[in-house]
Amino acid sequence: xxxxxxxxxxxxxxxxxxxxxxxxxxxxxxxxxxxxxxxxxxxxxxxxxxxxxxxxxxxxxxxxxxxxxxxxxxxxxxxxxxxxxxxxxxxxxxxxxxxxxxxxxxxxxxxxxxxxxxxxxxxxxxxxxxxxxxxxxxxxxxxxxxxxxxxxxxxxxxxxxxxxxxxxxxxxxxxxxxxxxxxxxxxxxxxxxxxxxxxxxxxxxxxxxxxxxxxxxxxxxxxxxxxxxxxxxxxxxxxxxxxxxxxxxxxxxxxxxxxxxxxxxxxxxxxxxxxxxxxxxxxxxxxxxxxxxxxxxxxxxxxxxxxxxxxxxx
Ligand code: PMP
Numbered sequence: 484x485x486x487x488x489x490x491x492x493x494x495x496x497x498x499x500x501x502x503x504x505x506x507x508x509x510x511x512x513x514x515x516x517x518x519x520x521x522x523x524x525x526x527x528x529x530x531x532x533x534x535x536x537x538x539x540x541x542x543x544x545x546x547x548x549x550x551x552x553x554x555x556x557x558x559x560x561x562x563x564x565x566x567x568x569x570x571x572x573x574x575x576x577x578x579x580x581x582x583x584x585x586x587x588x589x590x591x592x593x594x595x596x597x598x599x600x601x602x603x604x605x606x607x608x609x610x611x612x613x614x615x616x617x618x619x620x621x622x623x624x625x626x627x628x629x630x631x632x633x634x635x636x637x638x639x640x641x642x643x644x645x646x647x648x649x650x651x652x653x654x655x656x657x658x659x660x661x662x663x664x665x666x667x668x669x670x671x672x673x674x675x676x677x678x679x680x681x682x683x684x685x686x687x688x689x690x691x692x693x694x695x696x697x698x699x700x701x702x703x704x705x706x707x708x709x710x711x712x713x714x715x716x717x718x719x720x721x722x723x724x725x726x727x728x729x730x731x732x733x734x735x736x737x738x739x740x741x742x743x744x745x746x747x748x749x750x751x752x753x754x755x756x757x758x759x760x761x762x763x764x765x766x767x768x769x770x771x772x773x774x775x776x777x778x779x780x781x782x783x784x785x786x787x788x789x790x791x792x793x794x795x796x797x
Contacts, residue, residue: 515594517587517626522594525627535608535620540662542607543571543579546696546751547588548631549797551598552785557794558592558602559751559783561585563719565604571658572606578622579606585795591626592797599631601752607661639759639769640748642694643679644737645670649692649714657716667695681748683737683761686714691735693718697750700724701735701743702771710735720749720779723793727778745769755779 516525536542545564549556565581565588572579588602604626611620647670655663667682674682683699684692691699693715700709700721707730709721725732740746746758746766755776757769782790 514597514628515591516628517591517594517624519623519625522590528625531610533610533613535611535617536661538613539615540660540665541575541577541617541620542605542661543568543574543577544603544605544659544661546659547602547604548751548783549592549597549600549602549628550783550785550794552794554785554796556592556598556600556797557785558588558797560719560723560793561588561795563722564751567658567717567719568604568606571656571660574656574658574660575608575617577606577608577617579624584624584626587624587626588628589795589797591628595628597628597630600628601631602626602628605661638680639757640680641678641760642681642683642748642758642762643674643677644762645682645684646673647682647684648686649684649712652714657714659716671695679760684714685737686712689737691737691740694748694750697748697753697756699735699740700730700747700749701740702745702769703739703743705771707731707771707775708733708735710740718750720751720754723782724749724755724775724779727782727790728775745772747772747775754783 514525515522518528530537545568547558547561547564549558565584568584569579569581584604588604592600606622606624608617608620609623647666650663650666670682670684682695686692690712691710692712693699698710698715698718698721700707707728709725709730709732711732711734724730741761741764746761748756748758755772757772759766781787785791785794
């Protein structure tokens with residue numbers, strides 16, 4: 484928020500002219516963002532200093548992806564992402580309309596002419612008093628998109644077992660509530676400070692929960708298992724892989740994970756991300772993970788006809 488940013492009202496007023504004059508997004512143009520019903524230059528917005536979400540985390544977001552398919556750009560499992568966002572918004576009675584949000588996502592992708600893209604819808608409580616009550620705070624919604632952002636950089640991740648516990652589900656529901664991600668930030672910082680790429684959360688009983696922004700699977704003797712834990716986010720990529728493979732989902736201890744042949748993390752941004760190491764346990768070759776990576780890649784790009792219903796054409 485610099486002093487030179489355009490106030491929200493001005494940006495709305497300028498929107499029509501900006502939109503019609505705009506070339507396709509490239510490295511030199513500022514992408515457009517959808518903000519409260521209009522497409523505006525993404526770097527032109529500012530938020531008031533009393534923004535409730537900035538003080539207390541009262542927002543909900545999604546991480547969604549679009550892929551280039553033979554029929555043009557398509558969004559992968561958009562209704563499922565927006566349904567999870569609706570559940571999060573409901574937690575603090577934040578107005579949220581999935582149909583409007585879907586239109587906003589598609590409008591943003593069309594405006595930026597993105598094909599392979601990472602999409603960030605965010606709804607939040609804005610200006611009002613400094614009190615905790617959300618009543619009286621202005622609700623806002625935005626959608627931004629960028630050319631694909633690759634979580635864990637497509638490399639084999641090295642995980643540190645987090646000294647922090649995951650937010651327990653009876654304190655904070657495992658949804659994409661903004662404030663909940665402070666927990667992920669702390670864990671990620673601590674893991675990186677110890678030389679790892681990412682943190683793995685375990686609970687007090689030694690069961691695996693998830694990573695800071697991805698779910699966990701393991702392979703043992705050719706058998707695929709999804710880690711199940713009540714404190715973990717119900718990931719859409721995890722569900723995708725369960726549906727594609729019919730794998731089992733169950734509680735897994737850290738001990739068992741360390742004995743697995745292969746471990747991978749998965750999420751919308753991470754896709755299927757092989758794990759090279761957990762603390763001082765190094766994993767070897769990962770043929771099952773590679774096969775699943777390839778399958779997932781075909782499904783999200785519309786090359787598996789049986790699963791094309793998961794794609795929403797832009
Ligand atoms: N766990 C957490 C904490 C996450 O933030 C994410 C990313 N949304 C995931 C798991 C993976 O979820 P999804 O596959 O729906 O992206």
